[in-house]
Amino acid sequence: MAAGGRASGRPAKKKGPAKGTGGQRRRSLEGKGATPPAEMRHWYKEKARAERIAREERGSGRRPGAARPQRRSEDAPEYIGGRNPVLEALQAGVPCNALYVAQRIDNDDRVRDSIKIAAERGIALLEATRDKLDRLTEGGVHQGIALQIPAYDYAHPSELIEIAHEAGEAPLIVALDSVTDPRNLGAIARSATAFGAHGLLVPSRRSAGVTGGAWKTSAGTLATLRVARAANLTAALREYRDAGLFVVGLDGTGSTELADVDLLGEPLVIVVGSEGKGLSRLVREQCDVLTRIPMRAAAESLNAGVAAGVALYEVARHRRP
Missing domain, CATH: 3.40.1280.10 (SPOUT methyltransferase, trefoil knot domain)
Structure with a gap:
């Protein structure tokens, strides 16, 4: 073998990627390009939505995670929640369709008077879970009682x-x-x-x-x-x-x-x-x-x-x- 030469029986190695690699090793060293801005990343929209919901809940006074209000149609009924507001509405003769009372509610005079007035006026009395009352009152404080009222009939x-x-x-x-x-x-x-x-x-x-x-x-x-x-x-x-x-x-x-x-x-x-x-x-x-x-x-x-x-x-x- 000549000095500085190769072994006479070995073939010379070719430059470039090995057969079957498709150049993967070389491409693995290439950069991925510029880092995309936040609004182009897959998680950005969900994070922005969660932050917007949190801001709305803080501004509206709703409990975090409570049911969020949905867009209502013009003829959708409304709901009044809370023992004092419900009793005041019934005493004032507010037009209403149904009185919802939570299961195993802790009765007091306001609840009893509300049920009595509803019965005298022929208003439907319905038992509801706390979760349902949360949804009906859109996360408001209902104290286990809510009144359904029809959509308001506006005057000219x-x-x-x-x-x-x-x-x-x-x-x-x-x-x-x-x-x-x-x-x-x-x-x-x-x-x-x-x-x-x-x-x-x-x-x-x-x-x-x-x-x-x-x-x-x-x-x-x-x-x-x-x-x-x-x-x-x-x-x-x-x-x-x-x-x-x-x-x-x-x-x-x-x-x-x-x-x-x-x-x-x-x-x-x-x-x-x-x-x-x-x-x-x-x-x-x-x-x-x-x-x-x-x-x-x-x-x-x-x-x-x-x-x-x-x-x-x-x-x-x-x-x-």
């Missing part, structure tokens, strides 16, 4: 004026602009009933409706106060003005204090906006007066329900004989 906006005329009174209507919390609607209904308003007006979109939460907060007053719904709130306010009503908008930037408005004794629509956004531009343009509620500097704004209550009290004071 013109009907609220007719109610005032039949009572021989100057119309007083409360309109809600972008108020999305049903509890605010219920609270405003209580104030409207207490101070003699003839009804509430809500838009059909992007607004709270008469749901179980609204019934619960209203303490039964929605059984006697009519709520009208308008496809277009701005158009409905324009029609009220054409019918002779004045429109007063509650707005923190209003130039006139509420007590100084000289229209409070006239046929009136009070418009209440959301706490965060206030009145929308188109609604503001339909107002005859933009008024503010004077407050100390430390308070930035009022909850929609509180603002409506203050305004309704001031109107009632002006209209007092």
Whole structure:
């Protein structure tokens, strides 16, 4: 064998991958490319969905992991949960279809009175598991009892004026602009009933409706106060003005204090906006007066329900004989 040479009987090795490997070893050393961003990874959507659900549960007050509300059809029934709200609704004569009572419930006077009133009114009495009550009340606190009420039958906006005329009174209507919390609607209904308003007006979109939460907060007053719904709130306010009503908008930037408005004794629509956004531009343009509620500097704004209550009290004071 020559110096530096190979053994004479061995074939020379060929460069490249061995037969049958398909170049796998070489490809195994190649990079996988740039790391994909988070939104392209398979687990991202599920994680984002879980975080969104957690935020909604924290904001709505539902217990974590409780049944989440499903999109309802217009004619779906609503449910009121809780011993005091159920009893108040039954005592107020709220229209209802069935009373659900948990199995092996710890009875007290409220439960017994609710069952008694339901039996006297011929309302179906049904036994339910705690899980079912959780689902019916969408994870709310039901204390083992819930009341099923039919979908609300909204009035036409013109009907609220007719109610005032039949009572021989100057119309007083409360309109809600972008108020999305049903509890605010219920609270405003209580104030409207207490101070003699003839009804509430809500838009059909992007607004709270008469749901179980609204019934619960209203303490039964929605059984006697009519709520009208308008496809277009701005158009409905324009029609009220054409019918002779004045429109007063509650707005923190209003130039006139509420007590100084000289229209409070006239046929009136009070418009209440959301706490965060206030009145929308188109609604503001339909107002005859933009008024503010004077407050100390430390308070930035009022909850929609509180603002409506203050305004309704001031109107009632002006209209007092």
